[in-house]
Amino acid sequence: MATVRTRFAPSPTGFLHLGGARTALFNQAFAHGHGGVLVLRVEDTDRERSTPAAERAVLEGLRWLGIDWDEGPLRQSERMERYAAAVERLLASGRAYRCTCTREELEERRQKTIAAGRKWTYDGRCREADHGPDCGAHTVRLRLPEHERLAWDDLVFGPSGQDAGEIGDMIVRRSDGGPLYHLAGVVDDIEMGITHVIRGADHHSNTPFHLALYRALDAEPPRFAHVPLIVGSDGKKLSKRRDPVSVQHYRDQGYLPEALRNWLVRIGWSHGDQEIFSREEIVRLFDLDAVHRAPARAEPGKLVWLNQHYLKTLPFERLLPALQPFLDAEAGRPVQATPELERLVHLLRERSKTLMEMASLARFLLVEDDALVFDEKAVAKHWKPALEAPLAELHDALAELPTWSEAELEKTFEAVCARHQLKLGKLAQPVRVAATGGPVSPGIHETLAVLGRERTLARIALALARIRAAA
RNA sequence: GCUCCCAUCGUCUAGCGGUCUAGGACGUGGCCCUCUCAAGGCCAAGACACGGGUUCGAGUCCCGUUGGGAGCGCCA
Numbered sequence: 075m076a077t078v079r080t081r082f083a084p085s086p087t088g089f090l091h092l093g094g095a096r097t098a099l100f101n102q103a104f105a106h107g108h109g110g111v112l113v114l115r116v117e118d119t120d121r122e123r124s125t126p127a128a129e130r131a132v133l134e135g136l137r138w139l140g141i142d143w144d145e146g147p148l149r150q151s152e153r154m155e156r157y158a159a160a161v162e163r164l165l166a167s168g169r170a171y172r173c174t175c176t177r178e179e180l181e182e183r184r185q186k187t188i189a190a191g192r193k194w195t196y197d198g199r200c201r202e203a204d205h206g207p208d209c210g211a212h213t214v215r216l217r218l219p220e221h222e223r224l225a226w227d228d229l230v231f232g233p234s235g236q237d238a239g240e241i242g243d244m245i246v247r248r249s250d251g252g253p254l255y256h257l258a259g260v261v262d263d264i265e266m267g268i269t270h271v272i273r274g275a276d277h278h279s280n281t282p283f284h285l286a287l288y289r290a291l292d293a294e295p296p297r298f299a300h301v302p303l304i305v306g307s308d309g310k311k312l313s314k315r316r317d318p319v320s321v322q323h324y325r326d327q328g329y330l331p332e333a334l335r336n337w338l339v340r341i342g343w344s345h346g347d348q349e350i351f352s353r354e355e356i357v358r359l360f361d362l363d364a365v366h367r368a369p370a371r372a373e374p375g376k377l378v379w380l381n382q383h384y385l386k387t388l389p390f391e392r393l394l395p396a397l398q399p400f401l402d403a404e405a406g407r408p409v410q411a412t413p414e415l416e417r418l419v420h421l422l423r424e425r426s427k428t429l430m431e432m433a434s435l436a437r438f439l440l441v442e443d444d445a446l447v448f449d450e451k452a453v454a455k456h457w458k459p460a461l462e463a464p465l466a467e468l469h470d471a472l473a474e475l476p477t478w479s480e481a482e483l484e485k486t487f488e489a490v491c492a493r494h495q496l497k498l499g500k501l502a503q504p505v506r507v508a509a510t511g512g513p514v515s516p517g518i519h520e521t522l523a524v525l526g527r528e529r530t531l532a533r534i535a536l537a538l539a540r541i542r543a544a545a
Numbered sequence: 546g547c548u549c550c551c552a553u554c555g556u557c558u559a560g561c562g563g564u565c566u567a568g569g570a571c572g573u574g575g576c577c578c579u580c581u582c583a584a585g586g587c588c589a590a591g592a593c594a595c596g597g598g599u600u601c602g603a604g605u606c607c608c609g610u611u612g613g614g615a616g617c618g619c620c621a
Contacts, residue, residue, distance in 0.1 A: 083621095117621060173619095177619070191546075213619055234549085242617095249619055255621045259621090302614085303614070305614075340557065343558095349571085366551090368550090368552060369613075376557060382584090424585095425582060426583080452581095497580080498580045502580035506581060513581055514582045515581070
């Protein structure tokens with residue numbers, strides 16, 4: 075059997091679409107799982123939208139997700155002569171003909187047909203007219219057989235097909251000489267030796283036309299697999315207005331590529347009860363047989379859980395670089411990794427949903443003492459006058475500590491609590507607010523150990539000053 | 546409007562005629578743990594859209610209804 079060759083063919087819209095990302099993932103998993111190759115092809119025949127920057131964004135999204143391709147990116151804009159040649163071949167063999175019907179004429183006839191309650195297909199007016207190359211402005215239409223079943227066995231949907239007569243003679247070349255998307259795609263898939271076309275189910279209905287194109291071009295069609303569309307939380311088509319549709323969006327929100335990849339691969343595909351899939355497992359276990367036929371909603375709930383899972387389990391060397399941009403943004407400057415910061419990240423990975431949240435929880439370590447932003451509700455709740463004495467005592471005891479360690483800190487807290495008959499929480503919370511500005515952080519001993527003696531004392535002193543001023 | 550496709554807990558899904566009083570995961574609620582927040586542990590609520598068939602037997606097969614999706618461009 076020939077080597078499996080799949081392709082992912084995005085149009086350069088300036089971002090990688092969620093649905094596209096999953097299609098790419100499926101293509102890669104299928105190809106690599108079968109010892110084949112993935113070809114990347116950029117469908118940039120729409121000159122308006124297609125800029126180098128827009129293309130770069132799509133490729134960046136793919137790389138970030140860990141989807142690697144083996145050939146390309148090939149660009150349709152650089153292959154226009156191939157499409158032109160294909161149309162000429164169609165014309166020469168009589169498989170296609172020139173059509174001089176104008177848009178207006180077409181529209182008029184279409185309206186009439188629809189008004190009569192019938193389905194519109196091209197009525198074949200120019201079919202036998204035999205227009206030559208100099209017939210003026212014209213399109214080129216594929217001549218479809220009157221009665222012929224255009225059928226295929228879809229790898230996801232099973233036996234599918236349509237009668238050629240229901241399709242009508244479709245345009246393959248515009249009057250400006252440009253190829254239609256369908257023609258370009260089929261020509262590319264033929265010339266690139268694509269064996270398996272794995273694409274969104276929105277193309278299921280277009281496939282009979284594509285089959286006719288393969289036939290007219292005397293080419294063997296590939297196997298087709300249509301994967302169900304991802305729909306929005308409201309069950310409707312993913313909309314750029316309502317739903318976060320780009321991979322970049324999730325990346326910027328602090329989701330790890332591992333999490334997004336795992337989330338996407340499980341939408342419309344499953345492997346028993348397994349939820350967690352590594353990159354290698356996706357390639358090894360992915361199977362078109364197990365792909366669903368029903369559209370699925372993109373609910374981010376499980377993505378959050380997956381992200382937490384990967385934040386907790388990822389190798390630290392992988393986590394830190396991923397976190398870096400979020401730390402820099404939080405601090406407003408490039409942040410240097412220190413042993414204290416690394417220790418804090420270890421503590422924070424157990425309690426963060428996203429990298430963004432993690433950076434936000436690390437803020438207290440990144441900023442100067444006077445740049446702490448206090449949660450005033452927490453301040454009001456925990457900085458009570460009664461706390462002045464124990465807090466002052468804690469401050470002085472901490473200043474005297476022989477070594478600044480979690481164990482020593484714990485002992486000191488216990489001693490102060492015992493002397494003032496306080497539960498640990500009564501002392502820990504006010505100190506936490508003093509040290510971090512808010513009521514949420516890792517354990518108080520760990521937090522202070524990371525903060526260091528100087529800054530801890532300075533921040534407790536600041537809290538004391540405020541308590542005294544209020545009294 | 547026409548053509549095609551789809552239908553299990555709120556969501557993602559397991560199920561490929563009997564092992565289903567329908568399993569898992571996320572989410573939700575409760576309890577435990579606890580210096581906060583998490584994490585972790587335990588428990589709970591929660592679905593075969595509806596109606597007809599076929600069959601000894603249907604979540605699983607067939608038909609219809611309803612609901613949803615896609616396609617029907619000189620867009621990609």
